[in-house]
Amino acid sequence: MISVKKDFENIPYPLSKEHCENGTQERTATTNEDRRKTVIENEQYDDNFNDRYKHKEIRKELGRIYKEKCAFCEQNQEIMHVEHYRPKTKYYWLAFSWDNLLLACAKCNGSGNKASHFPVENTAIVSPKIDCSDIDLSKINNFCKEYDELEKPLLLNPEQEEDLHFRFSFDRNGEICPTNSNDEQAKQTIDVIKLNRDSLKIARKKIIDDFEKSVIGKKVKDKGELRRHVMHEMEMLREKADIQNSDENFLAFRTYVVNEGIMKQIIKSAFGQSNQK
Numbered sequence: 001m002i003s004v005k006k007d008f009e010n011i012p013y014p015l016s017k018e019h020c021e022n023g024t025q026e027r028t029a030t031t032n033e034d035r036r037k038t039v040i041e042n043e044q045y046d047d048n049f050n051d052r053y054k055h056k057e058i059r060k061e062l063g064r065i066y067k068e069k070c071a072f073c074e075q076n077q078e079i080m081h082v083e084h085y086r087p088k089t090k091y092y093w094l095a096f097s098w099d100n101l102l103l104a105c106a107k108c109n110g111s112g113n114k115a116s117h118f119p120v121e122n123t124a125i126v127s128p129k130i131d132c133s134d135i136d137l138s139k140i141n142n143f144c145k146e147y148d149e150l151e152k153p154l155l156l157n158p159e160q161e162e163d164l165h166f167r168f169s170f171d172r173n174g175e176i177c178p179t180n181s182n183d184e185q186a187k188q189t190i191d192v193i194k195l196n197r198d199s200l201k202i203a204r205k206k207i208i209d210d211f212e213k214s215v216i217g218k219k220v221k222d223k224g225e226l227r228r229h230v231m232h233e234m235e236m237l238r239e240k241a242d243i244q245n246s247d248e249n250f251l252a253f254r255t256y257v258v259n260e261g262i263m264k265q266i267i268k269s270a271f272g273q274s275n276q277k
């Protein structure tokens with residue numbers, strides 16, 4: 001997982017309180033503000049309004065922010081969902097809130113993984129009327145920080161954490177673990193989303209295997225040529241691991257490989273083999 005920045009000055013228009021378009025006549029009869037009030041009044045998420053949070057403008061903006069990659073596993077997949085950080089089944093009043101919407105792949109968001117799981121350290125908020133006072137709908141797109149302080153979620157949110165990739169470490173086989181073994185949030189996130197599922201480990205390991213093949217398998221006439229080749233391959237690996245500018249998948253992993261010794265170890269073996277020749 002890596003951190004992403006969401007723009008709160010320009011919230012997609014389908015989430016504005018006045019907005020009202022599409023759908024059946026019955027649905028167009030109400031604005032977002034009315035829909036939110038209805039959901040709160042009924043104390044449950046209303047599937048009739050479900051076109052709202054996955055409106056194409058919202059999907060488009062999330063795709064831009066997340067570079068079309070899943071917020072959790074960092075892959076671009078054929079089926080990507082507009083996903084609720086706090087699940088809409090429990091936090092029904094946040095179903096159409098900008099700071100509660102992420103982009104996630106069908107696997108991470110699927111049943112058995114994230115789905116409606118949302119572990120918290122403190123007590124979960126069960127009603128929009130905290131302290132018995134009415135919810136302030138003017139803040140509906142921006143409740144996350146306030147709620148985080150109260151609940152202390154155990155699921156990491158890429159939009160609320162700085163430099164999130166430092167929270168995770170990896171091994172040579174693509175296995176992910178918390179960098180700090182006491183980091184309960186990183187641990188729970190790995191467990192809930194199943195970030196060590198086989199397909200992810202295999203895909204991450206392949207990045208290292210490909211790099212290894214490119215430097216160790218290369219036929220060269222002398223050490224100078226090997227050095228030039230290795231420098232070039234290293235540069236390519238670094239470029240693809242650039243957290244700010246790269247569009248590649250698995251950036252947390254790639255950065256770890258480049259910065260935490262895995263790349264160096266492989267290079268060392270390449271030169272070791274060359275010495276033996």
Ligand SMILES: [Zn+2]
Binds near residue numbers: 074104105106
């Ligand atoms: Zn995913």
